[in-house]
Amino acid sequence: AAEPLKVGFAAEPYPPFASPDAAGKWEGWEVEFMQAICAQAKLDCVITPVAWDGIIPALTSKKIDMIVGSMSITPERLKTIDFSDKYYNTPTGVIGPKSEKFDATPAGLKGKTIGVQVATIHQDYANKYFGSAGATVKEYQTQDEANNDLAAGRLDAVQADAIALDAFLKSDQGKQCCELKGNVKDDPEVLGAGVGVGLRKGDTELKDKVNAAIKAIRANGTYDTFSKKYFDFDIYGG
């Protein structure tokens, strides 16, 4: 048999998309997505966790063959690696403490401190629309840290994708303190074209297979079946 295809996952957990359990088994939406496309394309896939810091070099030095890691497709990144077509795209929301009333517009966030995860499309968006309108943008390494600081009162608002925010608002901590202030106005140029599978440049054969598989599972309903287990809205986006 051929060598199995090594699929890189970020070793740091990112529920509900991908996280290991204590027995070392990976679970989450992206795990099921990966299994679906591998089955569809008749590929023999194994999950290979790699720390986020080393995931790109692991790809280029062929220690893994593709990355399923909630990577947003942006023009800047396309200069370095290749992406499949998007496989999900979520709206962007803003949350804030229940005690304060404002909405997710530049005017509403004026003078406020907004937390975002570093090096995400949200950071770029927040800088472009809110930062320029008089808000302070603070960068966090992880989403959880930003959420924590919002609960602790060090932030006035947090901007992130709707799924991450939804999970937080449903947690004990989130339920107590915060609420959704609304989704931001879309700007595809900044917010990008959704999340794609990361691939080595020039690996077109695999890219075609993956693209075909995504199309197929979208068409045959597999995609919606496993998505429903995790989300009560359409994660593929418009």
Next chain:
Amino acid sequence: MPGIEGAAPMTERAEAIAVTNLHKRFGALEVLKGISLTAYEGDVIAIIGGSGSGKSTFLRCINMLEVPSEGSVAIRGEPIAMKQDGLGGLAPSDRRQVQRLRSRLGMVFQSFNLWQHMTIIQNVIEAPVHVLGVSKAEAVARGEALLRRVGLFEKRDAYPAFLSGGQQQRAAIARALAIQPHAMLFDEPTSALDPELVGEVLGVIGDLAKEKRTMLLVTHEMKFARNVANHIVFLAHGVIEEQGPPEQIFGAPKSERLKKFIHSSH
């Protein structure tokens, strides 16, 4: 005691150092077993004795570098206040007093103990400037004069590690002289010196004696002891086996041990 047994009429002079019934134990080993000695101003007392007989330890007890296990020490009539330290031993009770008294006791160590991170001149001016509060310019002037006197002026900016043994010893003597001490404690001040320099140091010590400075010196050089001291103390096995003016000690020793000791040095 020198004041009593010395030939010159010394009784009217003030006491410089008075040690009474001094004991020192290191664990089970009793190094000093009850020593009493009074040095009057201007006295030059040489302490002789075999290796390991406790000479260095005795000198170190005087300025409390070793805390005596028993007994008392008085400097210029001022007894060093002692207290029980709770462990069955003694301890000085007034730190400031000890510091004050020490600051006028010049000590020259057997192993020199120059401060390695300072040049020679810095070593010499350290105590005058930082303990006695002499101005730096004055201390340097005086220090340079002293270094010239011991023939080390060209080495003033060298670090101790780069000096010969004799040069280090002379630097240590200059350092002790720099504080213009009331009394000097020399632990083998000439062990690393050649005869010419021994002569010079002898001269320096003689000058100091004329200035009414008291001196206690541990030495192995009998000739030196004979020439410079007005009183000799022979230490053996932790007690003063015999003492007296040089003529008596070297000319007519009484104890067998001293006789043997003196004999071997001829």
Next chain:
Amino acid sequence: MPGIEGAAPMTERAEAIAVTNLHKRFGALEVLKGISLTAYEGDVIAIIGGSGSGKSTFLRCINMLEVPSEGSVAIRGEPIAMKQDGLGGLAPSDRRQVQRLRSRLGMVFQSFNLWQHMTIIQNVIEAPVHVLGVSKAEAVARGEALLRRVGLFEKRDAYPAFLSGGQQQRAAIARALAIQPHAMLFDEPTSALDPELVGEVLGVIGDLAKEKRTMLLVTHEMKFARNVANHIVFLAHGVIEEQGPPEQIFGAPKSERLKKFIHSSH
């Protein structure tokens, strides 16, 4: 040179140490300015001179602890191979040769340099066991005999830091004797000793001389030099100012400097 100027007919004896035109510079300071000296087997040569005249440096050059700037050294007729080191100085070219020659040159340092992490007996057996390959049992037996000879047997298991100066010096002598050296280099072997012990060490050195062991000793004790040496070298300002048998040096010194030096030691 002793072989020529000495009174006894020494020319038929083998050369033990031969130094030719030795120069040593520390930077701009020229400490030794061309010294030539031959010691024949059984010679006991005392090196005297003022502090800083280069006596220690001379001794250290013989076993290459200081690399000479110029000149050559031969041990038992075997010249130490030297080469240019590329920086305009010299360097020994054969490390093994230097090690081999050193292993039979017993050295006693001015500052003892006992190894602080070893007990006295460990210090003494270190070189025999690890350099000469003597069995441990034999080295210990011989070492203990030596320690007894210098009166340190009870301190065999003490660490150097807990010994008095004289005790350390005797330990250093025992350590040097333990390698059964062909020649001994003593840097002030008696500076920290009392007269009684000086006598002992003198005895030891005399014994060694009888065993045909060559000795070079730096000393400040003229009496000692006179008694033990068959040849005296007077060093001044980096050159041999005068040399000869003790009677001549002490009885009829020629140079003004030596006269002054001898005079001051009386």
Next chain:
Amino acid sequence: MSAGEKAAEPDSLVELPPEESTVEATALTRLPSGRGFLKPHRVVLMAIAASIVFCAVWFLRWDWLPDYAGRLAHGVGVTLLMLFGTCLLGFVLAVPIGLVQVTGPWPLKLLAKGFCTIIRGTPLLLQLWLLYYGLGSLFPQFPAIRQSFLWPVLREAWPYGVAALTMSFAAYEGEVMRGAFAGVPKGELEAARAYGMSRWKVFRRIWLPRAVHRALPTLNGETVLQLKSTPLVATITVIDVYAVVSKIRQVTYLTYEPLLLLALIYLCLTALLVLAFRYFENKIPTRSA
């Protein structure tokens, strides 16, 4: 990596050609002089370094650099501020921590020992995290603190970063100072006491300078380690140069170029530190065999 060569150590004292090692010259430093620096093998090394730099510039992608220059410079500033601030504060704490372990009364000794053990025994990230997310998020619960003048400071992240880094440096360095204090020859301290110096004066004039001098090589290492610990503050939103580079990596998905730049920046900073420490080390010549 050219900064490496710049930091190359000149010959140590014992190796100096004779005409440079007079007693007077030893009081000078061993820092390179123009003549001593350009030896043939150094020229070769520099040529190698130059070719490596050339390859890096030629074969890799650097088009993103101008966009981030400003942020990188700011990041370097934050890194330096964090480094010097915490090292200075940490050292001030380390001295008493080292000292009481050598001479102090037993309660203080125990306290210092415990502090060192706990701080050195747990990851810095955990300490930072406990301080910021643990302790720091307790403060807002108290309206009194929230109203007070301290709140604008407590609300920021950097005070927690400074506190955690300072404690870490103090603990590691305290251990080093303990060894250094214990290593000063006893005789020299005795000499100081024999001249009537008070305990404080013995400490300030003899013990401390001697200990610091002998601890300098280790201190140098600890400072470089501290430099590399500063990136952790990025986890609590203090953006240092490391965080800027991580961000560049995540935005561009470039593998090596930003890391090489980071390496270069750290190299320059380290080279400066090494040179500075070597300068102080050589102020007092030591005779080594």
Next chain:
Amino acid sequence: MAADPASMIDWGLLALDPPGWGGVLLAGLMSSIKIAIGGYSLGLVLGTGGAFGKLYGGPVTKDLLEIYTTVVRAVPELVLILLLYYAGTDLLNRLAASLGYGTVDISGLAAGIFVIGVVQGAYATEVMRGAILAVPPGQIEAARAFGMSPLLALRRVTLPAMLPHALPGLSNLWLITTKDTALLAVVGFSELTLVTRQAAGSTKAYMLFFCAAGVLYLALTLVSNLVIRLIEARARRGWAAR
């Protein structure tokens, strides 16, 4: 919401068997210790050689070592390991391919130990250099005077004499190594830090797992301290008590 914070802590998460994460944490700790011992040993060897090279080597050796210690200490370990592991194996594979051999696969563990060893070696070089300088020169001179070869003098005199000076610095390095093993996460190696993050991220019980990891690290430190104290007591024999 329960008022008592203790009741909020789900101790079951620390159970040794899945779904508890206790076993995973312990396995992570063991991996950390293994790597730390490997890397530290390599570092000690490199450090000893480096210190002697720096003090007694020729001018070229000295310069090369200075570059080694400066570069390796300066460059963040993450960068080193990425360069060595990924770029290194990449180059190796290309080389092997052009020579007609198959691909080689360097294990992440070997690469990790190597990188940690090289980094520790640079720090240890400096620590030992300082310690050797602190040994009274006469001690080493005496060894030479008795004809010891440089290696013998090193083993019998210099190393034991410098040990008391080097131990505090070296024990610091050991403690740092145990935590530096976290780097190996980048090459996909599960050690304590990575599994802690995984456990915390999956369960959201950050405080619990970070503190648990802290306790494990602390336990390791305490055991290490005990060993270090034994070594130190032995090394300092012969030092006059202060």
